Amino acid sequence: MTCLSATKSNSGFSAELPVSFAPEARTLPALLVQQAERHGDKRLIVVNEVARSFNDACKVAAQVAASLYDAGVRPGDAVTIICSNRIEFIDIYLGCAWLGAVAVPVNVASRGSQLEHILNNSVARLLVVEAQYLSAITGLGDKQLSFEKIWTIGKAETGAIFNVPCIEMPLGTEERAAHPSRPSDTVAILYTSGTTGLSKGVCCPHAQYYWWGINTATLLDIGETDILLTCLPLFHTNALNTFYQALLTGATLVVEPRFSASGFWKSLARHQATVTYLLGAMVPILLSKDASPDDQAHQTRITLAPGVPAQFHDAFTNRFGIEILDGYGSTETNFAIGSLLGEQRPGSMGRIRPGFQARVVDAMDNQVPDGQPGELVIRADEPFSMATGYFGMPEKTVEAWQNLWFHTGDRVVRDADGYFQFIDRMKDAIRRRGENISSFEVEQVLVGHPSVRNAAVFPVQSELAEDEVMAAIVLKEGVALQAAELLDFCQPRMPYFAVPRFVEFVEELPTTENGKVQKFKLRERGVTENTWDRDVAGYKVTR
Missing domain, CATH: 3.30.300.30 (ANL, C-terminal domain)
Structure with missing residues (x-):
């Protein structure tokens, strides 16, 4: 599989990158070690002005892994993380991967029965929770949960919650050797929003995020001189993928606390960001604001912004000087559909990426002709470049991967040139x-x-x-x-x-x-x- 541009880009990112990461090394600990040797003290990530270099990332991962082990966490165990965009989120995520444990990031807005379901379904041994979200846990009442210990991020009342010991997250200095993880091992379980039923925990293997980083960095033309800025939450695939883009290319990632239409442009300028990340709805929000000198007072050249209506592409680029890259990916898949900027067609998601296959099918999984709408189904050529299923929900896994194709639930049309256009979610279709x-x-x-x-x-x-x-x-x-x-x-x-x-x-x-x-x-x-x-x-x- 060749996922990179055949020619060397202006930024220095070239087609040789994948061969420098052997298939067995496509795990987060192996990538951290190799990139620390290559980039040393260069900044890898900055969150709320707290920076970690490539060397720091390795060291912190080993230290947090040692603390997790001391807390009773073992390879294969789940660790739930309820945390906003803070450096501690990254530290715990890296520590879990280093130990061979599974990180379970949870949407900080989860409450009540949805949160209870996620906590019960993931069967985590340790809960790491930012202090401001402790009330969401105590609000569940005296529930029987799987946690043996709770760590808090930030100052909080410690002692015990539901008879479970609760302490502030330890900052140990001892380092632990990396667990020999395989690319097929689960690095994270990410829960879907559960809009049509119980939230499903998507099992994401190490290799899936490796390919997320490769595919996205290719289409965005990212190199080691780039500064990436995201204001999207780290507990979702989009921002986690952005971390891998920086790690794989030697770029630097800046993570902002949240999206602010009024402060977005100043943030890009302050951090000298060259690449940024938006969701479709954010583009019209930014365009709706009054024109300002800040509109082009930045160095950002491109944004990944899937789902932006065609009529906004030129307006956004002309006003802000930033190109929009569209594409398609989901927590279960990868950046499976997308085209380079010069090949894009506004309003279209692009073509299927090398290493993936896609079909548009009817209700019986029969492929429909080009120009006829149907459900998008996807499968991968590279091993473990997509999710491996839903945790603890085998029947949902079988249903979604029916006939060995992942059923996205998205209605699309493929044209004769191989470009895919999104129509709607299958459940959002209206019949009148x-x-x-x-x-x-x-x-x-x-x-x-x-x-x-x-x-x-x-x-x-x-x-x-x-x-x-x-x-x-x-x-x-x-x-x-x-x-x-x-x-x-x-x-x-x-x-x-x-x-x-x-x-x-x-x-x-x-x-x-x-x-x-x-x-x-x-x-x-x-x-x-x-x-x-x-x-x-x-x-x-x-x-």
Whole structure:
């Protein structure tokens, strides 16, 4: 498998990189050792102004591994991490990998039954929790959990929680030799958002993140002189992948606490970042802000921003001087679909990457012709470059990997040139009056209105017990818009049957910590007293 550009880039990143990491060395401890020998005291990562060099990363990994071992953690054991973007998160993650344990990062917003399920399902021996999130644990009541010990990050009341000893995270100086992990061993279990059922723990092997780093760095053209900046949460695949990009290429990663539209450009400039990472919804948010001298007062050349509607690509690049790279990947897969900037087509995810195969299939897994929508299924050529299944959920693993292809749950179209276009999540498709409606396509029209900052489209049930189209709209600051005016904008731009019946203006959309809109919350809330109904208003849609 050749995942890198065939020609040497301006940054010095070249096609020779994969051969310098033998297949058996595609584990995090082996990568840390090899890159420490190569880059020494150069900065690898900076989180909240706390830096770790390549040498530091090795040393801290060995020290934390020793502390974990002293706490009773053994190779193969799980360690749950509930922590925001702090250097301690990286230290624990590296220590787990060094010891051969499994890191289980948890979304810091998890609460109640979802959190209880994750804690029970992962069967972790140790919980490492930032002090400000301890209340989420105590809020579960007197539950029977698997933890034998709890470490806190930051000052907190220590002693015992649910009769489990609780102490502040130890800072030992003893170092432990690295466990001889294999590329197939699980390095992390990441839990899905669980929007259609219980959250599933995705088992991610060492080699999967190696290939995440290679594939992403290739498409972003990252070299050792680059400075990467992310404000996305470390407990998700996107930011973890960014760490591997820096580790593999010799670049430096800067991690900010969170995304701030008002402070984003100053952050890029302050850290002299050359590459950054956004989610699709963040691009229109940044474009909605008033023009500022900060817009191009930075050195950033490219952003990985999957899912950005086509109409925003040129506007973003022209205003901010940053190219947008689209693509496709999920926690279970890898950066499996994507194209180099010169080969991109705005609105398309790109072509399948070397080392992966993709099909578009119908409900019976039969491949559909180009131009016809269906579910995207993916499999890999390289061993362990995708997830190995769902932890403790064998039936869900079999279901998702049916016929030995991973079923993404995404509806896409492949064109004759091999480019894939995202339509919507299978569960987000709306069927009205016998017609299939793509929520994503309706959203693209809505966010094209000059007064709209963000939009989410979802189905609600009508009096006829079928789907009706509802839109939750976030307006730009200081503007006013009537629902009828918005539908006037929609009518010439979409089929009549896709024009929303229900419109509700909201301050913000419910999102995960990673900025993903939680449509299940909107569906559960449905029509409210503040919702505008075009049928009640007497608004007519022209066929």
